[in-house]
Amino acid sequence: MDIVIDNLTKVYGNQKAVDSLCFTVKTGEILGFLGPNGAGKSTTMKAISCYLSPTLGDVKVGGISVTENPDEVKKHIGYLPENNPLYMDMPIIDFLKFSAELQGVFKEKTEQRVKEMIQVCGLKNEKYKKISELSKGYRQRVGLAQTMIHDPEVLILDEPTTGLDPNQIVEIRELIKKIGKEKTVILSSHILAEVEATCDRILIINKGKIVANGTAEQLRKKAEGNEILHVQIPEGDHNTIFRELQNIPTISMVDYLKDGNNRFEIQSKEGESSSKGVFDLCVKNGWYLSELTPVETKLEDVFRKVTME
Amino acid sequence: MKKIWIITKHELQTTFDSLIAYIMIISFLGFSGFFTWFFGGDIFYVNQASLSTFFNVAYWTLFFFIPALTMKLIAEEKKAGTMEMLLTKPITERQIIWGKFLAILLLIIIALTLTLPYYITVWSLGPIDHGAVWSGYLGLILMSAAYISIGIFTSCLTNNQIVAFLLALLIGIFFHVIFSMLSSNVTGSISSVFNYLSLSTHFESISRGVIDSKDIIYFLSVIFLGLTGSEAILMKRK
Known part of the structure; x- marks a missing residue:
């Protein structure tokens, strides 16, 4: 599923958080989204995942517009918000079942999907623990698991590796790379090495505008x-x-x-x-x-x- | 409808898991039981097989309990950021709000069901007006629903649970007593406007056993306004 960002503008008060942004992400592509704090990365990602609606312009996910049919778009997107909010009082397994239900995963398949996600994200020994008992790294895994529970075609990950130890970072990167082969992935990060290691293409935005776009190689060539x-x-x-x-x-x-x-x-x-x-x-x-x-x-x-x- | 039920189920489970539900039910039964059976102008004092004392006590108990139950519903989710996670799943603001509304309403209905032994006890003491009892319960449920929707509305307004609680009480007290006081202090059409706005007027007329469509419409409109207002506030973030 392609993501087409068409002239996306988001205004807060009199400040333009995102200013006429245009870009496309193709199926099977992992796009690294970079930018200094407050550049408009999260706002853009929230607009794609239908949490915010654009002031101007549109986002189309697989040809479906987020302004016209957000409910349909949401079904195809797995979104991991920036600070990975979770229900702290819930055991992992219940939380994943709840997410699956909300995403409309069929009842017969829920059990199997939850099991798969627990397997993939390495949560096997923790699955009955309450989320509040987990370390930050494990919470991040739970976040990823709920993001992918319905096997979405599009993944929007806002800083997916914050708070993880180096081993976990490598694991998560591998995981993202693996799933990124058939899916469309946009991930934002502050860690440039990470973006370089995982992403096929890099997009740098500043003050709501694109300032660089290309593979890591191309960007370097251009700058040197x-x-x-x-x-x-x-x-x-x-x-x-x-x-x-x-x-x-x-x-x-x-x-x-x-x-x-x-x-x-x-x-x-x-x-x-x-x-x-x-x-x-x-x-x-x-x-x-x-x-x-x-x-x-x-x-x-x-x-x-x-x-x- | 299915989505609403998912939220309701989840919300009920959370309130029962966190013991809030048990605490609420036990203290509701405790308070209302104490004042109905033991204290003050209790049920024996009326010299009549009637539950009206209980309805009066419950009318006040629920008024204080409901904001305590609703205050966290939206405020907490907004503060923890889980609202963002919820709203990026295929579910609408309306479904979330109605789901939560139903969950608390169900909890209140469970609490009220547990007072049915009062009914049976009084019934065994003498001839009771069954119609008045059932309409009394209906009145309590409608009143609860109205306050739940007000509570959800104030919970949408802020990220702070205490603020949500106090605001709900503040708005609630107008419906509960102030409007009816105002209506008796002024005359003419203003008086009847206040009288119509007062929730207690409608509650009394229902709990007396007269189910008038006027009262039902009143309650339904308060509920509808509260929930639609909540939805509008949640949409405003966009």
Whole structure:
């Protein structure tokens, strides 16, 4: 089921939380939704899951409009709200049954679905516990389990891995990746590495507008200018090496790196690559090359660049 | 209808699991029993096989108990954020509100059913007006329903349960006594307007055994207004 966000605008008072947002998410795609606090991520997700209705514009889930037929849309969506609200007094198993009932899962299938979700989310030993007795990580699992109880085609997850330990984060990521193959998933997160590891595409919004859209690779390409390499040639006089490096035609700039030991940062000219030149230089002079690493623009840098403007 | 029932079932289960329901039923029976049988102008004093003393006591007991039961219904869910979770499932605001309304109404009906032994006891003491008893019960149920809908309405207005409780009492006291007091202090058409607004007038006329469509319409409109108002407030978040 595709999600089509068409010119979505949400105004609170005189503040535009979301400003004419347009994008599409295709079936089988996992979209990472990034943005600083208050950028409008949660508002957008709430609009898709019919909790809020757009001031202007529309959201279509599988061709069904959230403004015209929210009840139908809700059936196909599994939504995990930001702080994962749950009924603390209920035992897990009762809570999942209640969710299944609300989602209209057939009575005969409820038992089996609940069992499956308990299995998938690793809640087997806790299933009779009250939710208030669980740790945050387990509560998060219960949240995910209730989100997926009706096997929805669309998953909207607002910061699904907050409060989990590293092992659980990896598990949840794997889980999301696995289900993401046949479903449409939108997930928001503050952890950029997580988005990079799980998502097929990244969308960064700031002040309610899209500021970057593409795969992690594309975003990085866009943000980085010229190629940057770190080079270390531990033997030999650093001044000679510095001069020789400067003489390589593809290199525009050479810099000492502070940590000594003859490490240099070199920047290539636009569209050029210098790794071959550096290597040839070392071969010619019989120098031992102990490091030649391209410096990648980190997603953090991309994020900072597009959201600071 | 099925969705409403899911909410009702869930709400009833929560109130029974959290012991609120038991506490409410036991203290209702305790209060109403004490004042009906032992204290003040009790049932023996009237010298007549009639439950009217009980109805008067229950009229006041329920007035205080119902806001305590309704205060958490919406306020708590809004505060905990579970309202968001509920409303993103295929269920409407109306279904949630009606479901919760029905749950508390059922709880009150259960409590009232448990007072049927009073009826049987008094019946064994002398000739009793069966019609008046049943219409008295009907009056109590209608009154409860009206206060539940007011309680749900105030619970929608705030995230704070105590505020919801006090607001419900504040609105309730107008219907309970103030309107009828006002109507006796003024004259003419204003008086009859207040008289019509007063819940006690309608309750008395029903519990006397006269089931008038005018009274029924009054109760139904209070219920309808309360619940529709609640729904409108929940929709406002959008």
